[in-house]
Amino acid sequence: MSKLVIDNVSRIFPAVRGGTPTRALEPTNLSVADNDFVTILGPSGCGKSTLLRMVAGLDTPTTGRILLDGKAITGPGADRGMVFQSYTLFPWLTVSENISFGLRERGVSQRERNDIAKQWLEKVGLTSFANHFPKQLSGGMQQRTAIARALANDPKILLLDEPFGALDNQTRALMQELLLGIWERERKTVIFVTHDIEEAIFLASRTVVMSARPGRIKADIPVDLPHPRHYTIKTTPAFSDLKARLTEEIRVEAVLAAEAH
Amino acid sequence: MKPLAPISSTARVVLGISFFVLFVAAWSYATFGGFVSKTFLANPWTMLQDGWLLLVKQGFLHDIGMTIWRVIGGFVLAALFAVPIGILMGAYKPIEAFLEPFVSFARYLPASAFIPLLILWAGIGELQKLLVIFIGSVFQLILMVAVSVGSVRRDLVEASLTLGARDAGVLKRVLIPSAAPEIAEILRLVLGWAWTYVIVAELIGSSSGIGHMIIDSQALLATGQIIFGIIVIGIIGLISDYAFKAANRHLFPWSII
Numbered sequence: 001m002s003k004l005v006i007d008n009v010s011r012i013f014p015a016v017r018g019g020t021p022t023r024a025l026e027p028t029n030l031s032v033a034d035n036d037f038v039t040i041l042g043p044s045g046c047g048k049s050t051l052l053r054m055v056a057g058l059d060t061p062t063t064g065r066i067l068l069d070g071k072a073i074t075g076p077g078a079d080r081g082m083v084f085q086s087y088t089l090f091p092w093l094t095v096s097e098n099i100s101f102g103l104r105e106r107g108v109s110q111r112e113r114n115d116i117a118k119q120w121l122e123k124v125g126l127t128s129f130a131n132h133f134p135k136q137l138s139g140g141m142q143q144r145t146a147i148a149r150a151l152a153n154d155p156k157i158l159l160l161d162e163p164f165g166a167l168d169n170q171t172r173a174l175m176q177e178l179l180l181g182i183w184e185r186e187r188k189t190v191i192f193v194t195h196d197i198e199e200a201i202f203l204a205s206r207t208v209v210m211s212a213r214p215g216r217i218k219a220d221i222p223v224d225l226p227h228p229r230h231y232t233i234k235t236t237p238a239f240s241d242l243k244a245r246l247t248e249e250i251r252v253e254a255v256l257a258a259e260a261h
Numbered sequence: 262m263k264p265l266a267p268i269s270s271t272a273r274v275v276l277g278i279s280f281f282v283l284f285v286a287a288w289s290y291a292t293f294g295g296f297v298s299k300t301f302l303a304n305p306w307t308m309l310q311d312g313w314l315l316l317v318k319q320g321f322l323h324d325i326g327m328t329i330w331r332v333i334g335g336f337v338l339a340a341l342f343a344v345p346i347g348i349l350m351g352a353y354k355p356i357e358a359f360l361e362p363f364v365s366f367a368r369y370l371p372a373s374a375f376i377p378l379l380i381l382w383a384g385i386g387e388l389q390k391l392l393v394i395f396i397g398s399v400f401q402l403i404l405m406v407a408v409s410v411g412s413v414r415r416d417l418v419e420a421s422l423t424l425g426a427r428d429a430g431v432l433k434r435v436l437i438p439s440a441a442p443e444i445a446e447i448l449r450l451v452l453g454w455a456w457t458y459v460i461v462a463e464l465i466g467s468s469s470g471i472g473h474m475i476i477d478s479q480a481l482l483a484t485g486q487i488i489f490g491i492i493v494i495g496i497i498g499l500i501s502d503y504a505f506k507a508a509n510r511h512l513f514p515w516s517i518i
Contacts, residue, residue, distance in 0.1 A: 056423055057422075057423075058419050058422065058423070075422075076419070076422035076423050077422075077423075077425060078423075078424060078425025080423060081423060081424070082419075082420070082423040084416055084419070084420060086416050088414075088416045088417055088419075088420040090417060090420075090421075090435070090438070090439075091439075091515050091516070092438045092439065092441075092513070092515045092516070093515075101421070101424050101426075101434075102424035102425050102426075104434075105421075105424060105425045105426045105427070105430050105434070106425055133514070133515040134515075135515065149424065150423070150424070153424055153425065159423075
């Protein structure tokens with residue numbers, strides 16, 4: 001059975017001051033299997049973030065419904081962890097306290113919180129920064145903490161909205177490896193939104209390509225590269241073939257999007 | 262000078278002090294040089310002598326103490342009232358819609374205009390002084406705190422929701438800590454305004470306080486004493502300002518890193 005079912009979900013933003021309503025997302029169907037890593041690839045403004053926000057419960061579909069383990073999503077909750085593109089660590093909490101924020105909200109005891117935070121600090125390589133404030137960290141470190149914060153809560157599904165979009169290329173590549181390493185060990189169900197083709201292939205077991213606004217799913221491509229993946233996989237022929245194919249798919253949409261603006 | 266280029270801390274201190282020096286020099290020049298009549302403006306030396314006499318002979322320390330207690334009393338009362346209301350207004354839009362129009366209206370009512378009414382209601386005792394300061398600060402505080410809480414970053418609230426926070430958790434562990442440094446800053450600012458109200462309150466129907474001394478000195482044409490009183494207010498303001506800033510740095514180290 002699918003972990004997550006997106007059933008005929010669309011989103012139309014109401015008109016602002018006599019304008020026309022914005023069709024952000026056409027009715028969309030998508031099923032995500034348990035422990036799958038799905039990347040959603042599309043040009044900016046294709047509704048991919050809107051779709052992710054609706055799964056998180058931060059936005060409400062205009063039509064359709066979203067089911068997680070067969071239960072309809074009505075609002076945000078701890079069962080769906082999210083990592084945002086902007087840096088959303090709580091600036092008044094230390095790195096360690098940020099990681100255990102969700103546990104605290106759920107009433108987990110201080111001792112258990114510390115234990116879990118410690119484990120995650122180690123997994124993302126930030127043990128020596130446990131008592132730093134977010135402002136004292138680099139962008140990459142902040143996003144590592146944000147991933148640890150979301151996963152420490154042990155959600156059923158992890159949602160990532162272009163989490164490495166603001167990072168430089170080298171840091172971004174390292175973060176991809178870190179995230180993939182965590183997924184290979186923990187086998188979470190993950191949805192990862194990005195506009196970076198290489199990133200979409202490297203991380204995914206399945207890539208969903210979205211069209212320019214109004215957004216809809218244009219292609220659904222399995223990525224059958226073996227695990228564990230090493231960064232050198234990015235230079236293999238199989239990777240290049242996928243990249244060429246996705247580049248074609250996305251280019252058409254980017255051109256359409258550019259013409260529409 | 263380049264726009265926004267930083268300066269060393271020594272230069273900052275030297276420049277800051279030199280304006281005070283310049284100010285006193287200009288004042289000395291005007292008074293010792295005989296350009297301004299003694300009746301209207303005492304020279305710095307007379308001011309210091311008058312101040313010394315005030316302190317040792319006329320119990321001015323008691324006046325200072327009374328004024329400080331009134332400011333702190335009225336201000337703490339206003340803060341105890343305004344901060345919770347402001348937080349609720351900022352967090353919950355129906356409460357904001359209910360209170361905001363009235364508070365915005367009340368904010369423009371000058372506290373000094375209430376003095377005759379307050380004397381009628383509360384007499385000329387301490388309660389009346391506290392009420393003037395209370396009315397002068399409470400509405401400003403409510404509005405500013407509400408704005409600060411209402412403008413907490415939305416993505417932080419959303420992040421907390423995806424981590425399982427519920428209404429009370431969002432309020433207690435996101436909105437309040439996030440707005441806290443700004444609220445402290447608002448308190449510091451409005452405390453400065455409270456000093457204006459206390460002197461106004463003491464100018465009318467009072468038997469003690471810095472304002473009372475100033476109005477007494479006017480009758481005696483003792484401009485040295487008046488200026489001394491004003492300077493004392495400035496110094497106390499400066500000290501309380503620094504104390505507030507130091508406390509904020511200590512309480513919210515994360516906001517200034």
